[in-house]
Amino acid sequence: MAEAAIEIDRLRKSFGPKAAVDDVSFSVAAGTVVGLLGPNGAGKTTVINCLTTLLTPDSGTARLAGHDVTTDPAGVRASVAVTGQFAAVDETLTGRENLVFFGRLLRLTRTGASARAAELLDQFGLSEAGDMPAGHYSGGMRRRLDLAASLVVPRPILVLDEPTTGLDPRSRQALWDAVRRLARDGMAILLTTQYLEEADALAERIVVIDEGRVIAEGTPKELKKDVGGSVCEVQISDAGDRARATGALAGFVGVKERDDVLVVPMRGTDELSAIVRALDGAALKADDIAVHPPTLNDVFFALTKDHRGSEGPAFDTGEGRS
Amino acid sequence: MTAPAASAAPAAPAGQAFLNDVQVLAERDFKRSFSKVALFGTVVQPLVFFGIFYATFSGMLADKGIDYGPSVTPTLVVQALMFIAIASAMALATDRGSGLFNRLRTMPISSSALGAARLLTVAVEAVISTVVIALVAHLAGFRFHEGPLAAIGFLLVAVLFTMALAAVTATLGLTVRSQEALAACLYLPYLPLLVVSTGFVPANLFPGWLQPVVNVSPVSAVVEALRALSDSSTGTGRVWPALVWCAGLILLCGWTTARAFRKVTK
Ligand SMILES: Nc1ncnc2c1ncn2[C@@H]1O[C@H](COP(=O)(O)OP(=O)(O)OP(=O)(O)O)[C@@H](O)[C@H]1O
Ligand SMILES: [Mg+2]
Numbered sequence: 001m002a003e004a005a006i007e008i009d010r011l012r013k014s015f016g017p018k019a020a021v022d023d024v025s026f027s028v029a030a031g032t033v034v035g036l037l038g039p040n041g042a043g044k045t046t047v048i049n050c051l052t053t054l055l056t057p058d059s060g061t062a063r064l065a066g067h068d069v070t071t072d073p074a075g076v077r078a079s080v081a082v083t084g085q086f087a088a089v090d091e092t093l094t095g096r097e098n099l100v101f102f103g104r105l106l107r108l109t110r111t112g113a114s115a116r117a118a119e120l121l122d123q124f125g126l127s128e129a130g131d132m133p134a135g136h137y138s139g140g141m142r143r144r145l146d147l148a149a150s151l152v153v154p155r156p157i158l159v160l161d162e163p164t165t166g167l168d169p170r171s172r173q174a175l176w177d178a179v180r181r182l183a184r185d186g187m188a189i190l191l192t193t194q195y196l197e198e199a200d201a202l203a204e205r206i207v208v209i210d211e212g213r214v215i216a217e218g219t220p221k222e223l224k225k226d227v228g229g230s231v232c233e234v235q236i237s238d239a240g241d242r243a244r245a246t247g248a249l250a251g252f253v254g255v256k257e258r259d260d261v262l263v264v265p266m267r268g269t270d271e272l273s274a275i276v277r278a279l280d281g282a283a284l285k286a287d288d289i290a291v292h293p294p295t296l297n298d299v300f301f302a303l304t305k306d307h308r309g310s311e312g313p314a315f316d317t318g319e320g321r322s
Numbered sequence: 323m324t325a326p327a328a329s330a331a332p333a334a335p336a337g338q339a340f341l342n343d344v345q346v347l348a349e350r351d352f353k354r355s356f357s358k359v360a361l362f363g364t365v366v367q368p369l370v371f372f373g374i375f376y377a378t379f380s381g382m383l384a385d386k387g388i389d390y391g392p393s394v395t396p397t398l399v400v401q402a403l404m405f406i407a408i409a410s411a412m413a414l415a416t417d418r419g420s421g422l423f424n425r426l427r428t429m430p431i432s433s434s435a436l437g438a439a440r441l442l443t444v445a446v447e448a449v450i451s452t453v454v455i456a457l458v459a460h461l462a463g464f465r466f467h468e469g470p471l472a473a474i475g476f477l478l479v480a481v482l483f484t485m486a487l488a489a490v491t492a493t494l495g496l497t498v499r500s501q502e503a504l505a506a507c508l509y510l511p512y513l514p515l516l517v518v519s520t521g522f523v524p525a526n527l528f529p530g531w532l533q534p535v536v537n538v539s540p541v542s543a544v545v546e547a548l549r550a551l552s553d554s555s556t557g558t559g560r561v562w563p564a565l566v567w568c569a570g571l572i573l574l575c576g577w578t579t580a581r582a583f584r585k586v587t588k
Contacts, residue, residue, distance in 0.1 A: 052428040078430040088421030092354055104346040105431055107339065149425070 003066060004029045005157050005188030006051065010060035013046055020046040022212035023060070026205075028188045030156065033179060035199030035206045036192040043212040044192040045085055048161050051190070052082045065156050081154070085161040085192075087146040091135030095126050095145050098134055099152055106153040113152070120148040125174070139166045147175065151182075158182060160191040164198060176201055196220075196294070208303060216303050224294055232264040232275050235288040248282035249275065266291070340438075343431045347439030354413065355447055363409055364451050368402035369458055376462050391462030395455065396548030397521035399480055400541060402451040404516070407487030408508045410444050411495030415504050418496070418586065433583055437576075440492065441485050448484035452477055466552050476551040479564055483544045486568040489575035496582035521545045540567040 004027035013021040021043045028034040038044050049055040051062055053073040061068060067075030089098045096117050103113030121130040124144040129137060134145055143166050150158065160179075164172045179202055183189050193199055199206045200220040208216040208223070216223060234249075236242040237260050245262060249255050252275070256263045264275055272291060279286060354360060375398065380390040417423040426436060456464065456476075466473040491508060498504040516522075518532065519541035528536050536542055547564035 054424055054427060074430065074432075077428060080428065082425070082428045084421055084424060086421050088423075088425040090350065090417075090422055091420060092357065093350065097353075101346065101350055102425075102429075105343060105426075105429055107342060 003063070005065055006034075006190060007063040008047070008051070008060070009062070011047065011050060011057050011062055012059045013043075013050055013055060013057050019212050021050065021057075024209065024212070024214055025060075026207045026214065026217060028157075028190050030188045031183055031186045032204045033183050033189040033191065033202045035203030036190060036209065037194070037196065037199050037206050038192070038209040039194065041211075042209045044209065045161055046212075047209075048082070048084075048159055048190075048192060051076075051159060052080060053077060079155055080157045080159055081150040082159045083147050083150045083161065083163055085165075087139075087142040089134045089142060089145055089149060092133060094131045095121060095134055095137070095141075096130040098145060099148060102149045103152045108153060116152055120151060123178075124148045125171070140168055140171055143167055144171060144175075147178075151178075154182070154185075154187065156187060158187050158189045160189065162192055162194065164193070164195075172198075200224075210303075229268065230266050230291050230293045232266050232272060233288075233290045233292060234262045234264065234275065234279070234286045235260055235290075236262065236284065237287050241284055244282055245279060245284050245286075248278045248284060251278065260287075340432060340435055343435035344438045344442065347431075347435060348442045351413070351439060351443035352446065355443060360409065363405055364402070364447050365454050367405060368398055368451055368455050371401060372398050372455065372458060372462075380462070389463060391459060392464045392553060393549065394522065395459040395462070395464040396545045396552065397516070397519075398459075399452050399455050399548060400483070400521060400544055401512075401516055402455060403448055403480060403484045404487060404512050406444055406447045406451060406484055407491045408512065409447075410440060410488045411491035411504065411508055412501075414440070414492060414495035415498075415501050419501065423586070427586075433580075437492075437579070437583075441488065444484050444488045445481045448481045449477060452480040464552065468551055468553075472551045475561070476548055479544065479547050479551065479561065479568075482568040482572075483564065486571035486575070489572050489579055493575050493578040493582050496579065496586050515539065515541050519545060540564075540571070543567050 006028040008027065009025050011021055011024045012019065024043070024047060026034065036044050036047065046055065050057045050069060051064060053069055053076050056070060061070070063069070064076045065079035067073075067079060069076050089095075090101065093101060096114075099117035099120055100110075100113045103116050104110065108116060118127075118130075121127045124147065126141060126144060126148070129141060134142060137145065143163075147160075147163060150160075158179075163179075164175055167175065176198075179189060179191070191198075191202065203220065206216075206218065206220055206223055207214055234245065236245055239260075242257070242260060242262065246255065246257065249262065249264060252264050252271075254265045264271075266272065266275075276289070355364070372395075375394055376391060379394070383390045414423070417426075427433075456466075466476065494504060494507050498507055518528075518535055519539045520536060521541060525533055525536045525542070543563040544567065547561040550560040
């Protein structure tokens with residue numbers, strides 16, 4: 001097949017005067033994972049809703065498995081499985097009944113659907129809760145049930161809108177493993193996320209959008225190279241000491257002060273000892289020293305600098321989640 | 323994961339797929355309809371109303387030569403059908419709120435299967451409510467004087483009216499965003515519609531300015547049709563206005579519901 005599983009070309013969708021998706025183009029090949037990255041309100045869900053026929057694009061085209069979303073929505077629906085941003089299950093039914101329900105709607109037989117439901121409950125660690133009404137599930141359990149529901153009958157394209165939001169680390173790892181396996185088996189997977197580490201762990205390519213526009217696209221490596229390396233954060237509560245530390249670290253490029261923390265960009269890991277030596281040399285003692293890999297926040301600040309001025313959006317970087 | 327990826331849902335003949343979808347969707351709806359809470363609405367509630375109305379008014383009206391039990395039974399059937407249509411819209415709103423509705427819209431299911439399953443569900447509920455009320459009303463003197471065919475007609479009019487009402491409420495259920503506002507939209511009109519009709523009081527006892535409203539009310543039309551199909555003293559010609567009303571509402575609100583359905587996003 002010459003055509004990629006998902007082909008989006010100059011997609012545009014406005015709500016009133018405001019363009020939620022503005023001229024977005026990218027593609028996802030079979031057997032690969034593409035991450036759609038962006039802050040709140042960037043237009044991720046709107047792109048997904050256009051792809052899954054919930055919304056009709058104003059202009060531009062989107063083709064999934066060769067079916068155009070505007071002219072052949074039925075063909076699209078038969079080729080795509082979706083997990084929306086918010087869990088979509090019947091709360092009065094048990095987890096098992098939910099999966100059987102979706103299985104039968106996808107034309108499995110009653111017994112086939114039951115067997116598949118049992119398999120998925122097991123796989124998503126829900127066997128014990130399988131016969132409990134989904135309304136009694138915790139947020140994370142509901143999320144897992146929701147994901148299981150999109151895999152009842154595997155289809156060639158899988159679309160996941162923030163699939164790991166609200167999952168604990170173990171469930172998140174399990175989901176990542178599942179996504180990798182599905183891609184290896186030939187599925188084309190598009191997932192949105194606000195977490196660079198997630199896109200990094202899963203996606204061959206990342207498309208970064210903000211205010212409805214694609215502002216960067218590339219492999220995780222390429223994007224991080226744009227951003228630079230890790231930063232070292234030196235926390236010094238005493239203002240006087242902090243001022244002296246700024247002086248001591250004058251040899252480092254781009255040092256910034258954020259509250260009581262000095263943020264020192266690092267070009268390599270060996271710079272850490274240089275930073276510590278510089279502080280030692282000035283007889284300064286830091287309250288805390290931490291090294292952070294670039295976060296989505298950093299990527300974002302770097303990418304949006306010329307895009308919308310110095311004011312970047314404030315959003316969750318996913319730090320402290322693991 | 324045992325994922326034989328790249329295998330779409332097996333293509334079944336369209337008609338068969340449609341029937342499968344309606345069956346699976348309706349089964350889920352039935353499960354909900356037969357929950358304790360739902361049965362309270364479709365079975366217990368109408369009976370409670372029946373008890374209240376009968377105990378309160380039958381003695382009073384017996385003095386005036388009115389046999390209250392048989393004449394109020396159709397009215398209470400209509401009231402029960404209204405509750406079914408209201409609950410149907412609330413069920414739709416719940417599915418919208420939980421996102422389930424959107425998930426179904428991304429699946430290879432025809433929207434007509436969704437509508438058909440809902441109509442099938444309200445039809446079954448209407449049959450249950452009507453039968454239960456008719457059985458209990460038997461104790462209060464309600465009889466099908468017009469024979470078994472008319473009794474079946476009674477049931478059919480009840481089902482048809484429920485579908486018409488469900489089409490009306492579905493439009494609201496798909497249009498009004500907040501559940502509270504929806505509940506208000508649904509529950510407010512029901513009592514005026516019921517009371518300002520020939521359901522409890524004959525048209526000529528209403529104040530003059532209200533009489534035209536009473537006479538053209540669809541509720542009056544349906545109540546009169548149900549009376550005609552159960553009571554030998556009224557002619558069966560009075561069934562037609564109800565049928566016209568139901569057909570009109572189903573056509574109009576079927577269209578508005580389909581429109582609202584296409585517009586729903588989240
Ligand atoms: N149905 C709608 N009506 C009006 N505006 C909408 C609608 N859906 C989305 N928007 C607007 O479109 C923009 C993009 O929203 P979208 O939900 O696509 O963002 P997102 O990237 O998914 O954000 P999040 O990370 O919060 O989920 C937002 O400004 C939002 O307010
Ligand atoms: Mg979103």
